[in-house]
Amino acid sequence: MTAISGSAAAVTGAASGIGRALALELAARGCDLALADRDEAGLQAVAAEIGKGPRKVSVHRVDVGEPHQIAEFAAAATSAHPALNILINNAGVALLGQFNEIEQAQMEWLININFWGVVHATRAFLPHLSGRPAAHIVNLSSIFGIVAPPGQTAYCAAKFAVRGFSESLRHELAIANSSVRLSVVHPGGVLTNIVRNSRTGAGIADNARRAQSIERFDAMAKTTPAAAAQRIILGIEKNQPRILIGGDARFMDLLQRFRPATYWAVLQRRIEKMANAGK
């Protein structure tokens, strides 16, 4: 069991949404923080919200799509917090559009952040974490790392990859009797700015599609970032290998097990029903 109070955590994507909520909740529970994001103003705002309490908080402007910036972050974070024992790979982006509407470069942009960012940070922090008596890595996948709806080819590719990478690494760490534990997180809809912050596929000309997808996400995302953060922290404390967040994620996870090849037909009907009920 990893106790939160007295721990020190590195959190990527800490300027907004789930990362911001994790920073606030971890600080409130007595955890020191190394907060990273490419949005420096957002990071400073989160640090100001945490305030000048007893917790040590460092902020780091980092683009997780740049491996050398991640290496510098790991060096700076572990030097500011020598007892750092938790890494939360949370930074992520979204891309609007079907496969034939997104360019290869856009797909690579997303996978570079959502998948390679997780791998590079894990590699950069692991030697330090392995030297701690109890350490924990948390990698953010998604329920779209378990089911794959249309319009999510790049995102699902990255999130399925995060899951595969993380599960294999967890088993390696267990065999090696490592002090490092690893959890993979699969949230359903969490009401954050992820869709508002998304890029639009190069093949999408009209703004109405973007507005519609933001509206649909806002209507369907039921979990608050604070509730998601609390669930992740519980998962760390209990060393849960897989952390599902929200009734929607738990439903889709079960459905995928019962109908591994044909779950989409059921999901589509459910989504249409919810959309009609909302009209």
Ligand SMILES: NC(=O)c1ccc[n+]([C@@H]2O[C@H](COP(=O)([O-])OP(=O)(O)OC[C@H]3O[C@@H](n4cnc5c(N)ncnc54)[C@H](O)[C@@H]3O)[C@@H](O)[C@H]2O)c1
């Ligand atoms: N919101 C959801 O419904 C949902 C569902 C499943 C999984 N997730 C995952 O949760 C994580 C957090 O997403 P969120 O919903 O809080 O989104 P968000 O957009 O509110 O926050 C994401 C943060 O990551 C940062 N970020 C993006 N690219 C970065 C980069 N290259 N380098 C550094 N920082 C970068 C952004 O600046 C932002 O502060 C993501 O990995 C996302 O895929 C979210």
